[in-house]
Amino acid sequence: MVLALVQRMWRTTDTRLLWKFVYNFGYKGVRSVQRFKRRLKQGQTFPPFLYISITSGCNLRCRGCWVDVDRPAVSLGLDELNHLIEGAKAHGNSFFGLLGGEPFLYPDLIRMLEQHPDCYFQIFTNGHFITDEMAAELHRLGNVTPLVSVEGTELISDQRRGRPGVLNRTLAGLETCLRHRLITGVTTSVCQNNYDDLVTEAWVDELIRRGVHYVWYTTYRPVGPDPAPELALRPEQMLGVRRFAMKIRNTRPIVVVDAYWDDQGRALCPAAVGISHHISPTGDIEPCPIVQFAGDSIRDNGSDVFKTISASSFLSSFRAAATGATRGCIILERPDLLRTVVEGQAARDSTLRQTALAELLAMQPRPSQHCPGHELPEQNWLYRLTKKYWFFGFGAYS
Numbered sequence: 001m002v003l004a005l006v007q008r009m010w011r012t013t014d015t016r017l018l019w020k021f022v023y024n025f026g027y028k029g030v031r032s033v034q035r036f037k038r039r040l041k042q043g044q045t046f047p048p049f050l051y052i053s054i055t056s057g058c059n060l061r062c063r064g065c066w067v068d069v070d071r072p073a074v075s076l077g078l079d080e081l082n083h084l085i086e087g088a089k090a091h092g093n094s095f096f097g098l099l100g101g102e103p104f105l106y107p108d109l110i111r112m113l114e115q116h117p118d119c120y121f122q123i124f125t126n127g128h129f130i131t132d133e134m135a136a137e138l139h140r141l142g143n144v145t146p147l148v149s150v151e152g153t154e155l156i157s158d159q160r161r162g163r164p165g166v167l168n169r170t171l172a173g174l175e176t177c178l179r180h181r182l183i184t185g186v187t188t189s190v191c192q193n194n195y196d197d198l199v200t201e202a203w204v205d206e207l208i209r210r211g212v213h214y215v216w217y218t219t220y221r222p223v224g225p226d227p228a229p230e231l232a233l234r235p236e237q238m239l240g241v242r243r244f245a246m247k248i249r250n251t252r253p254i255v256v257v258d259a260y261w262d263d264q265g266r267a268l269c270p271a272a273v274g275i276s277h278h279i280s281p282t283g284d285i286e287p288c289p290i291v292q293f294a295g296d297s298i299r300d301n302g303s304d305v306f307k308t309i310s311a312s313s314f315l316s317s318f319r320a321a322a323t324g325a326t327r328g329c330i331i332l333e334r335p336d337l338l339r340t341v342v343e344g345q346a347a348r349d350s351t352l353r354q355t356a357l358a359e360l361l362a363m364q365p366r367p368s369q370h371c372p373g374h375e376l377p378e379q380n381w382l383y384r385l386t387k388k389y390w391f392f393g394f395g396a397y398s
Contacts, residue, residue: 001249001250001251001252001253001380002382004253005253005254005255007253008208008213008253008254009183009213012178012181012211012213013181013182013183013213014139014142014181016142017139017142017181017182017183018183020120020142020143021120021145021183024094024095024118024119024120024143025094025095025120028092028094028095028118028120029048029049029094029095029120029390030390031092031094032048032049032092032093032094032095033048033275033390033391035048035091035092036048036092036274036275036394037394039310040274040394040395044310045274045309045310045315045316045319046091046306046309046310047274047275047276047277047309048092048093048095048275048276049093049095049096049097049270049275049276050084050088050093050096050097050276050277050278050279051096051097051098051099051276051277051278051279051288051289052076052081052084052096052097052098052099052278052279053067053099053100053101053278053279053280053281053289054075054076054081054098054099054100054101054103054106054109054112054281055073055074055075055076055100055101055102055103055105055106055281056068056069056071056073056074056075056100056101056281056352057069057073057075057100057101057102057105057106058073058100058101058102058105058126059102059105059126059128059163060102060126060161060162060163060166061161061162061163062151062160062161062162063159063160063161063162063226063228063231064189064191064220064221064222064223064224064226064227064228064231065224065226066223066224066289066290066292066351067100067101067224068351068352068353069101070353071352071353073101073105073281074281074282074352075106075281076279076281076283078108078111078112080283080298080299080303081108081112082112082115082116083303084279084298084303084305085112085116085119087303087304087305087306088305088306089116089118089119090306091306093119094118094119094120095119095120095121095122096119096120096121096122097121097122097123097124097276098121098122098123098124099124099278099289100124100125100281101281102125102126102128102129103123103124103125104123104125104128104129104130104134105129110134110137110141113138113141113143113144114141116143117141117142117143119143120143120144120145121143121144121145122144122145122147122185123144123145123146123147124147124149124187125146125147125148125149125173126148126149126161126166126169126170126173127146127148127149127169127170127171127172127173127174127176127177128169128170128173129173130146130148130173130174130176130177131176132176132179132180134176135176135177135179135180135182136180138177138180138182139180139181139182144182145182145183145184145185146173146177146182146184146185147184147185147186147187147216148170148173148174148177148184148185148186148187149170149186149187149188149189150167150170150171150174150186150187150188150198151188151189151194152167152193152194152197152198153167153194153197154167154168156193156194156197157170159193160191160193160194174186174210174212175210178210178211178212183213183214184211184212184213185212185213185214185215185216185255185257186207186212186214186215186216187215187216187217187218188215188216188217188218189218189219189220189221190217190218190219190220190233190237190241191219191220191231191232191233192220192230192231192232192233193231195233195237195240195241199217199240199241199244201248201251201252204248204252204254205252207254208252208253208254212254213254213255214254214255214256214257215248215254215255215256215257216256216257216258217241217244217245217256217257217258218260219233219238219241219260219368219369220232220233221290221329221331221332222363222366223290223331223359223363224290224359225353225355225359227359227363229364229366232366234367235367235371238367238368238369238371239371239374239376242258242261242265242369242376243376245258246376246378246379246380249379249380249383250379250380259391260369261369261376261378261387262387262388262391262392262393263377263378263383263384263385263387263388263392264375264377264378265375265376265377265378266327266375266393266397267326267327267328267368267369267370267371268327268392268393268396268397269288269322269323269326269327269328269329269330270288271287271288271291271318271319271322272287272318272319272322272323272330272396273319273323273392273393273394273396273397274319274394274396275391275394276288277309277315279298280292280294280350282297282350282352283297283298283299284296284297284298284348284350285297285298285305285308285309285312285315286350287315287318287319287322290331291318291330291331291338292349292350292351292356293314293342293347293348293349293350293356293357294314294347294348294350295312295313295314295315295345295346295347295348296308296309296312296314296315313345314341314345314347317341317344317345318330318338318341319396321337321338321340321341323396323397325337326368326370327370327393327397328367328368328369328370329368329369329370331360331363332365332366332367332368333365333366333367333368333370334365335360335361335363335364335365336365338360339357339360339361342357342360
C-alpha cells in the first residue's frame with residue numbers, strides 16, 4: 001500500500017508541492033518534534049505544532065460548534081499573526097494548522113501564507129470559498145494543504161451544518177482543489193448521524209476515485225452553546241472508527257490521519273501531552289480548540305509566545321490534571337476536574353459569548369477514546385514507527 005500511495009500522490013499532484021510537503025512538513029516536522037523532546041528533558045514544554053483560529057467568522061451554523069459564529073467576527077491582525085508564527089519558527093516549528101470559523105474568510109490569508117514559504121499550513125475549511133482563483137494561488141505558494149470538512153450525506157449535512165445546499169458547495173470546493181493538483185484531505189467529525197455513511201469502504205473508495213490524498217476521522221465532541229449530546233459516539237463506535245482506520249491503512253492507497261492513539265493503540269490527548277495547543281481569534285492561548293479557557297495571551301511577555309506558553313501555569317496545570325485522570329479527553333470524561341483546574345488557576349472564559357463555564361457545568365461525563373483493555377495496536381509498519389518515535393505519550397502518562 002505504501003508504494004501504491006506514493007505512485008498515486010506522484011500522479012495527482014506536482015513535484016514542487018510534494019517537495020514542499022516532504023521537506024517543510026515531513027523533515028522539518030520531525031526535527032521540531034525532536035527539539036520538543038529535548039525541551040521536555042529540561043522540564044520545558046513548548047508544542048511543536050500550533051493550531052491557530054485566525055477568525056471566528058463563518059457562513060455555517062454547525063451543531064456542536066464551539067466557535068462564536070453568531071457574534072460579530074473577530075480575527076487576529078496580520079502583523080500579530082506573522083509575529084506569532086515567527087516566534088514559533090525561532091524555536092523549530094514549521095507546521096501550523098489554520099482554523100476558524102472559516103479560514104478562507106480571512107482577508108489576508110494569501111499575504112500571510114506567502115510570507116512563510118519555509119512553513120507548511122493545513123487549512124481546515126468547509127470548501128465553500130475555494131474558487132479557481134484561490135486554488136491557483138494556493139498552488140503557486142505550494143506550502144498549503146486544504147482539509148475539507150464533509151459531515152454527511154446531503155440531508156445530514158444540511159441538518160448538521162445549519163444551511164441548505166452545504167454538501168454540493170463543499171464538494172465543489174473539494175473538486176476545485178483537486179483540479180488544481182493541491183495535496184488535499186477530507187475530514188469528518190464522526191457522530192451518530194454520519195457513522196454509517198462515512199465510516200465505510202465505499203466512501204473511502206469514492207474519495208480515492210476523486211483524487212483525495214488523505215482522510216482524518218475525528219470523534220464528535222458535544223461542546224459549545226448547542227452541544228447536541230445525542231450525536232456523541234458510543235464506546236464501541238469509537239473503537240469501530242479506530243478499527244476502520246487501521247483496516248484502510250493496509251488496504252487502500254490513502255493516508256489516514258489519527259491523532260488520538262499511540263503505536264500501541266493506547267489513547268492519548270495531544271494537548272495533554274503538550275504536542276499541540278491552540279490560539280483563539282482573540283489571541284488567547286488555550287489547551288485545545290474545545291477547551292475554551294485561558295490564562296495567557298500571545299500578547300503577554302512582550303508577545304514572546306515561547307516564553308508565555310512554556311511558563312504558563314494554567315497550561316501546566318491542565319496537562320498535569322488531564323494526564324493524571326485519563327488517557328482520553330478530560331472535557332468529556334471529567335468536566336468536573338476541568339472546572340477545578342479552571343477555577344484553581346483563575347483562568348478566564350476565552351469565548352465571546354462568555355458562557356463556557358456554564359456549558360462546562362452542564363456537561364455530563366461521557367466516554368472518550370480511552371477504552372482500557374480494548375487497545376488496538378497499529379498494524380501498519382510505517383504508521384507504527386511514525387507514532388512510536390514522533391507522536392506518542394512522551395512520558396506524560398505514568
